[in-house]
Amino acid sequence: MFDKLQQLKELKKMRDEAMAIQKALDSETIEIEKNGVHIKLTLAQRFIEINVNGRSENDIVEAVNEAVKESQKQAARKMQQMGGLDSLKGMFGQS
DSSP: OOOHHHHHHHHHHHHHHHHHHHHHHHOOEOOEEEEETTEETTTTTTTEEEEEEEEOOHHHHHHHHHHHHHHHHHHHHHOOHTTTEEEEEHHHHHO
16 A cells, blocks of 8 residues: 555656656757758747748647647657557666
């Protein structure tokens, strides 16, 4: 019983840490300009702005953010099928 409670506490701690990392990454941005295309995004890969030859492309921003979100969901599912975080812990000698 206590083992399950400890596992839940650990899971919550890992979730809280992941959310803190996500928030920190989302608070910092980078900007890239190449061939007349200007892109601003967070380190969490959330696109803020895309300008093509000085013209804002909000529809593209929304579509790209949706694509990134979907790819992250599918990557999480795939990782879970492959053993999830437990398999990563094993790779680093942790249990």
